[in-house]
Amino acid sequence: MIALPTAAGTLEPYTLRPPVTWARPEGPPAARIAFAAAHVVAQPSAANAPGAPAVLDWDATLRFRRHLWAHGFRVADAMDTAQRGMGLNWAATEELIARSGAAAAELGDPFTLLACGAGTDNAPDAASLDAIVDAYRAQIHEIRSAGAQVIVMASRRLAALATGPGDYRTVYDRLLAEADRPVILHWLGEMFDPALAGYWGSGDRDKATGHFLDLIEAHADKVDGVKVSLLDADHEVRLRATLPAGVKLYTGDDFHYPELIASGSHALLGIFDAIAPAAAAALAALDAGDLDRYHAILAPTVVLSRKIFEAPTFHYKTGVVFLAWLAGHQDGFAMVGGAQSARSLPHLAEVFRLADRAGLLPDPELAEARMARLLAVHGVGV
Numbered sequence: 001m002i003a004l005p006t007a008a009g010t011l012e013p014y015t016l017r018p019p020v021t022w023a024r025p026e027g028p029p030a031a032r033i034a035f036a037a038a039h040v041v042a043q044p045s046a047a048n049a050p051g052a053p054a055v056l057d058w059d060a061t062l063r064f065r066r067h068l069w070a071h072g073f074r075v076a077d078a079m080d081t082a083q084r085g086m087g088l089n090w091a092a093t094e095e096l097i098a099r100s101g102a103a104a105a106e107l108g109d110p111f112t113l114l115a116c117g118a119g120t121d122n123a124p125d126a127a128s129l130d131a132i133v134d135a136y137r138a139q140i141h142e143i144r145s146a147g148a149q150v151i152v153m154a155s156r157r158l159a160a161l162a163t164g165p166g167d168y169r170t171v172y173d174r175l176l177a178e179a180d181r182p183v184i185l186h187w188l189g190e191m192f193d194p195a196l197a198g199y200w201g202s203g204d205r206d207k208a209t210g211h212f213l214d215l216i217e218a219h220a221d222k223v224d225g226v227k228v229s230l231l232d233a234d235h236e237v238r239l240r241a242t243l244p245a246g247v248k249l250y251t252g253d254d255f256h257y258p259e260l261i262a263s264g265s266h267a268l269l270g271i272f273d274a275i276a277p278a279a280a281a282a283l284a285a286l287d288a289g290d291l292d293r294y295h296a297i298l299a300p301t302v303v304l305s306r307k308i309f310e311a312p313t314f315h316y317k318t319g320v321v322f323l324a325w326l327a328g329h330q331d332g333f334a335m336v337g338g339a340q341s342a343r344s345l346p347h348l349a350e351v352f353r354l355a356d357r358a359g360l361l362p363d364p365e366l367a368e369a370r371m372a373r374l375l376a377v378h379g380v381g382v
Contacts, residue, residue, distance in 0.1 A: 002368050003381055004349040011380070014352075016368055020359030022277035028072040029283035032261055035115060035250065036073040036272035036279075037081035038065055039320050040088060040096065044332030054083075054092040054336035061096070062103050064329050069107060071280040073272060075100065076151065078143075079117040080192060081270040083317055085156065087337025090122040094142055101146025110147030115184060115268075118143055119153040126157050129167060133174050140175070150183040151227065151268075156195040165201025165211040172215050182224035184250065184268070187212065189230040191313040205235065213242060220244040227252050227268045231313075233260055240265060254309045254316070258282075258298040262291065270316060271305040274323045275360055300358035307350055315342040319351050323360065326352065326367040333374065345378050 003011040028034070041064065042048045046055035065075050077100045078084060078093050088096075097116045104110035120126060123135035132155060143150050152175060162168055176183070190197040200208040200215075216223050225248030228236055233256040240249040250268040251260045261267055261283075272279050278297050285293040308319035318339055325333040333340055343351075352371055361367040375381045 002372060002375075004352065004371075005346045005375075005380060006349070007346050009346075014356075016356050016361065016364040017359075019362050019364055020278075022281045022359070023284075024070060024277075025072040025280050025284050028074070029280075030287045032283060032286070033248065033250070033266040034073055034272065034279070034283055035076040035268040036068045036276055037076040037079045037268060037270040038068060039273055039317060039324065040082045040092075040336065041321075041324070041330045042332075042334045042336045044334040048087070048334060048336045048338060050087075050338045052337075054088050056092060056096070056336070057330065058099060060330045062099060064324065065100055065103055067329060068273070068276055069104075069113060071276045072283070073276060073280070074112070075104070075114050076268050077114060077116045077148070079151065079153065079186075079270075080188065080314075081273055081317060081320065082117075083336055083339065084117060084119065084153070085121060085193065085195075086314065086317065087335065087339055092336075093121070097142050097146050097148065101143075101148050105147060111149050111181070114146075115149035115151050116143045116146065117151045117153040117186070120155040120157045124157065126161070129158075129161065129170055132158050132161065133171055136171070136175055137178070140179075144180065149181070149224070150179070151186050152183050153186045154188045154193070154196050154199050156193070159196050159199055162201060168199075168201050168211065169215060173218070176215075176219040176222045179222045182222055184225050184227050185212075185216070185223060186227045186252075187229065188252075191231060191311070192229055193314060205230070205232075209235070209239060213239075216247060217244055220247055223247050225250050225266065229253065231255050231309075236260060236265065237263065254305045255302070257305075258295055258302060262286065262294065270320060271301070271308065274308065274320045274355075275301045275304070275358065277362075278359060300354070301360075304351065304354040304358050304360070307347070307354055310347075315339070318343040319348070322348055322351060323355055326355065326361060326370055328363055328366055333370075345375070345380070348374070 041060035118139040120135035229252030
């Protein structure tokens with residue numbers, strides 16, 4: 001039993017449940033393609049302060065990717081879950097892509113195991129569309145050199161410079177025309193990154209969707225799929241129904257993923273980082289046609305996910321890393337950019353409770369001991 005803080009500022013006793021043993025799948029899910037967007041592990045003894053270059057614990061970072069692969073997931077790397085734009089600078093990202101590609105190659109074809117985000121954070125002061133294209137090209141080159149699939153991430157710099165949908169079309173037309181293998185396009189909503197408001201050239205979501213679809217239809221042979229993170233399930237279902245044949249919808253909706261995956265979406269989710277063992281078991285149940293078990297496994301993870309991704313949503317990485325620490329995947333609760341401080345102690349205490357109820361604390365004694373140390377650092381229970 002451990003006394004945990006509540007949102008009301010009180011302490012309440014909590015008794016952890018016995019651990020759940022999730023059976024590992026024999027391979028990747030058959031019914032859906034499932035990417036887990038992976039976090040990075042900061043070196044706890046390094047100066048990972050706000051604004052400082054990221055220093056990573058490479059052994060722990062790569063060990064976590066092997067954990068995800070072992071549960072049948074593909075890994076989406078160098079994405080927002082890895083703190084792109086929130087502490088992970090381009091130099092560290094470039095090394096992450098190369099190291100993850102090499103780790104994937106130990107298991108098979110990196111293209112089938114790993115997809116990495118290409119953006120423009122290597123040229124934060126790009127002053128023209130040509131410069132933005134060049135920045136994307138440089139990152140795409142690094143990803144393809146690692147053997148991975150390319151995810152064309154939304155660009156803050158393009159969002160700042162674009163004067164309308166035509167500018168987005170100019171940039172993406174050039175990138176897709178040059179793609180040697182099909183890419184994934186990423187639409188990240190402003191709840192994840194306020195700098196991306198009005199992406200695709202309009203603040204009206206229906207108009208933006210029209211521009212997005214026009215682009216996809218013009219390059220359907222170069223687009224493997226689209227990763228949509230708008231937390232709008234109805235919009236995702238409508239978009240999925242209008243995509244050209246062969247273009248996949250990868251849900252990025254960390255609020256509604258069970259029903260969206262069950263109804264036909266593939267997945268590229270940050271929450272899968274935190275719930276990989278349970279999610280793998282649920283996807284195995286889906287493969288077996290056991291929808292009752294699929295939903296029963298995922299239902300408590302949705303409550304957890306909605307807590308982790310609550311507003312301000314872009315701080316969800318803190319909860320993901322916190323759970324990796326509790327589960328024993330890394331030695332410290334430290335993040336690049338000092339982002340471990342982005343959530344309150346009551347928030348983390350509730351994440352602890354919900355993770356336990358979802359069967360995601362494989363060693364309850366370790367999790368309780370680590371939570372107790374965190375509480376003590378904050379002067380709680382001392």
